[in-house]
Amino acid sequence: MLNKSVERKALAQFLDKELQVARFRDYCPNGLQVEGRDEIKRIVSGVTACQTLLDRAVELRADAVLVHHGYFWRGEDTRIVGQKLKRLKTLIDHSMSLFAYHLPLDSHPSLGNNAQLAQLFGFDVSARFGEDELGWLGHVQSESISKLSDLCTHLSSRLGREVLAIGNPDQVIETIAWCSGAAQNMLSAAIESGASVFISGEISEPTVHLARESGVAYISAGHHATERYGVKALGQRIAEEFGIEHYFVDVDNPV
Numbered sequence: 001m002l003n004k005s006v007e008r009k010a011l012a013q014f015l016d017k018e019l020q021v022a023r024f025r026d027y028c029p030n031g032l033q034v035e036g037r038d039e040i041k042r043i044v045s046g047v048t049a050c051q052t053l054l055d056r057a058v059e060l061r062a063d064a065v066l067v068h069h070g071y072f073w074r075g076e077d078t079r080i081v082g083q084k085l086k087r088l089k090t091l092i093d094h095s096m097s098l099f100a101y102h103l104p105l106d107s108h109p110s111l112g113n114n115a116q117l118a119q120l121f122g123f124d125v126s127a128r129f130g131e132d133e134l135g136w137l138g139h140v141q142s143e144s145i146s147k148l149s150d151l152c153t154h155l156s157s158r159l160g161r162e163v164l165a166i167g168n169p170d171q172v173i174e175t176i177a178w179c180s181g182a183a184q185n186m187l188s189a190a191i192e193s194g195a196s197v198f199i200s201g202e203i204s205e206p207t208v209h210l211a212r213e214s215g216v217a218y219i220s221a222g223h224h225a226t227e228r229y230g231v232k233a234l235g236q237r238i239a240e241e242f243g244i245e246h247y248f249v250d251v252d253n254p255v
């Protein structure tokens with residue numbers, strides 16, 4: 001199956017359709033962000049289109065890079081200077097395309113970050129909540145996980161990093177809410193949904209007070225750590241669909 005190729009345009013069409021990009025009002029353009037060569041035989045995926053990922057993609061002689069965090073975020077300085085110039089120059093000099101999928105990749109029902117987290121953690125999905133239904137609700141399958149402390153140990157072992165929890169370790173866990181990345185502001189919506197704990201990637205100062213006052217526990221499990229799985233699954237899906245090569249590169253990030 002390997003050594004096949006796909007045209008850049010066909011790949012863009014496939015991805016945009018699979019991820020239903022038109023459904024989302026996002027903070028960045030989703031889809032092809034930087035245009036590279038016409039034929040794609042090898043793709044490198046990663047969480048963020050940082051310089052380290054691009055340098056690895058050059059070493060691996062990738063034709064395209066697929067990420068969750070691309071460029072051109074709403075409100076950012078639009079000038080092509082400094083680190084942004086260096087990153088774009090790396091892509092353009094090597095004729096590598098950049099495909100980026102943000103909210104559509106959080107949301108996808110099987111390949112998305114939250115669907116992949118459900119698989120990784122062994123959660124049954126029961127419902128979705130919040131704006132664009134970006135939040136997920138469910139229950140843990142394992143009967144040995146009943147308290148907040150059990151859940152934290154479980155998540156830490158599955159993610160390979162310590163999670164930070166705000167809440168009573170002995171609190172009984174019933175419905176679990178989760179949303180990957182920097183979704184700490186969805187804690188209010190998670191509380192309204194009736195969850196007993198909300199898991200996301202980052203934490204802010206006010207998150208602590210809201211968790212304590214509401215009695216709904218909050219777990220900060222890492223922005224990068226909770227978003228490694230969607231883009232990897234999407235890269236594998238493309239490789240299967242078109243018979244092209246795919247390498248997922250994990251550029252470690254403690255946040």
Ligand SMILES: [Zn+2]
Binds near residue numbers: 181223
């Ligand atoms: Zn993110």
